[in-house]
Amino acid sequence: MQWDIVIGLEIHVQLATKTKIFSGSSTAFGAEPNTQASAVDLAMPGTLPVPNEQAFRYAVMFGLAVNAEIGRRSVFDRKNYFYPDLPKGYQTTQLDHPIVGPGFVDVDLADGSSKRVRIHHAHLEEDAGKSLHEDFHGMTGIDLNRAGTPLIEIVTEPDMNSAEEAVAFAKKLHSLVSSIGICDGDMSQGSLRFDVNISLKRKGSDELGTRTETKNLNSFRFMEQAIAHEVERQMDILEDGGRIIQETRLYNGERDESRSMRSKEEANDYRYFPCPDLLPVVIDDAFIESARDLLPELPDERKARFKKRYGLNDYDARLLSDDARMATFFEETASHGKDAKLAANWVLGEFSARLNADDKTVVQAPITGKQLGQLVARIADNTVSSSGAKKVFEALWNGDGGNADAIIEAQGLKQVSDTGALEQMVDEVLAGMPDQVAQYQQETDPKKQKKMLGGFMGPLMKASKGQGNPKLFNEILLKKLNH
């Protein structure tokens, strides 16, 4: 039996506003428990919610970044259930009139293809507090610092068909919300949380299977594992002739196990109704335009610009444009380096390799784009050979020397590119190797000829004390040998 995997994601994104969505309490991470919970957050009698304008601004920015319709009149609803980390006994969320409508995100996959994942909608809601089940002698500790933090919940259509696609989308979404500045992107702090809905259907069939939801995955690695695990679990059941129960599951990444979270008896009827303490929020054109003005260049726009402006291929453009800081570094390099393609090669090659080796991010790099760009310029104008350039790079990285010119000077790496001088050297060397010259000129196989050329390089480099420009030597040799 062949199965198609059908995946949809729900992502909770904590918005990086200074204060909570309905109260003025701080959203700063890491405070002592219950020190960032006001009377409103504690749901004390008579307290009332007041919506945070910045949360709306960030939500609209998100909508614009995913090509979505903006909800011009959005309504808050009460989702009713009892739990100690939900002080009011209801969560204020949005059901039928969310702030962001249908949109889409295009995701680049490893094989170079592009996948469009549709966004069904995104809505604003308040986060609950935290329940801590250890350290309290059998009781549960409730920390309400997080209660009331603004979230957007992003719901996709079930457009993904593999763990690879789901993870690629998740990474793109993470990069997007971080780069437009609405979320700090720190998944270890729970700034993004992923719920994965998975079902299987018979290959080629249109009929969707029953789906399960796996909640609260906060790393890409766990997401990938959880999907693989659930797909296997469902496949086993279906191949045995069983049926999938629609349920919520929790995945334990350490042990690669999952368990059912909610049984049927405890299924909640949330009794949604519009919150009578909050008015519908009307978004006008001016608000949308001011949100648009706050958007930085989006990764897709930047990729297109890099291809056009710097003549980069799709692959290189994507790698350089995805992350805002890498993109900035590259552009700095290219502006000083003059040769954009060469700059791209060095940023994606030597520079990135060194970052990985030293376990640094581009922000932590010990050299600037300007420094690398100046080196690139010296390669482009033949001042230094590629082997010489590597030495310069090393020196720059280690902080000796300050700039490319100074290092080239100090280490005597300047190539001789004076063609006159080089010609003279070639003449002298060729004169001293008449047998090899004759062999070369009598050889008919171009491949063998090419190899023979290498034989002249050694003496030439020796004659030039290693400073001869090898490219030019090559050209001059060919000219003299072939005429």
Add this chain to the structure above:
Amino acid sequence: MHNKSVAELSRELESGKISSVELTREFLDRIKAEDGQYNSFITVTEDQAMADAKAADEQRAAGKAGVWTGVPFAHKDIFCTKGVATTAGSKMLANFVPPYDATVTANFRAAGAVCLGKTNMDEFAMGSSNESSFFGPVTNPWGLANGEKRVPGGSSGGSATAIAARLVPAATATDTGGSIRQPAALCGITGLKPTYGRVSRYGMIAFASSLDQGGTMARTAEDNALMLNVMAGFDQKDSTCVDRAVPDYTATLNEPLKGLRIGLPKEYFSDQLSPAMEQQVRNAVKEYEKLGATVKEVSLPHAKLAIAAYYVIAPAEASANLSRFDGVRYGYRCEDPQDLNDLYTRTRAEGFGGEVKRRILVGTYALSAGYFDAYYLKAQKVRRLIQQDFINAFKEVDVLMSPVSPSPAFVQGEKTSDPVTMYLEDIFTIAVNLAGVPAMSVPAGFVDGLPVGLQIIGNYFEEARLLNAAHQFQQVTDWHQKLPQ
């Protein structure tokens, strides 16, 4: 002094004939001596009141006194008062001391008024007789002389009684389905429910968010105007509050009423009203005609749907608003909870009274899957029709007049066996809350020796017109000055 109005007391204090300390002492002594028979106060804040009175006298000496400086009053125990128990008439909050003031509370503090305590009320404002309070029922001063323990009306029964018994000259109150107007009528005092959104709900313990409104109670229209000057206004902390200038409600009390167009909704003068009650109300309307007003019959065609719509919407909102009372962060908690479920079920079973539980269950049902469309959604649609009736009526007339309640104060226990009989007490008042328009109850006569009120309903934000109409009526009648024995 205790028979004087706020306006009169303010002048007495201004003239120096009496100090706030003396005045406050007098009222506190009266409460101590008399309230045993009424039970109109849940908490009396004697020490704080005397301290506030002293501070008020110092303000006056420094030349900084306003009209409310040093004047005693009380808050319905639904307004959070920082550092003072705020119970909403419930065991669930019997131990709750808020660390914050309601905006209404803060406003009166800033005005220099002296709060004597928190008045009794139906539990969580759910009731029309003040018989459901955890702190015991309130007894109406009217009828006691005949040995009858009658209800003062509800839910603001404590405030109404305290004023009628001259224990305070004024008290704050709230009205969700008639809870200011009906007790005002049953106790022979004057009360006003402002337009929805006129007074901030911040710190006012919520029953039904889209219907609740804080308002005024005193013996005269003028006093109500003085109170509304303090209570009304925009508040950032309440998203449903309206940002609209507050006029001086006392400035227009004496505008002549000539040309005032009065409408009498025919649906409110039907066979549900006893002839005796109807007569009192029609007599009152005749006084208005003498003052130069014109009267015509109008119609509120959807009036008969109001009780049904209200008793779906209000409990639905209440069922969510009262979910926060769970024994976790404040308020009552059951003893030795075994697990989370036990904590919730016993805390709420023990902490809430019968009427509150009834309404939470009704509200939960009306919102539940499969019933939402038929009940909650349908009721909201009906609500819009009811609102439209008022909008249409106000195209033809300036104010509407009607009875406030179907009967005068009934005896305690008379209506508690059947909740629906109690709900019908609100039959003339409830549509007003659904529409959000302002309305007053003004003493207008007596039936069987018990007070009867006249309801005056105005268009949105026309509180000044209502107070003017009530004040002019009180210039030519003296129902509002009658004292229970």
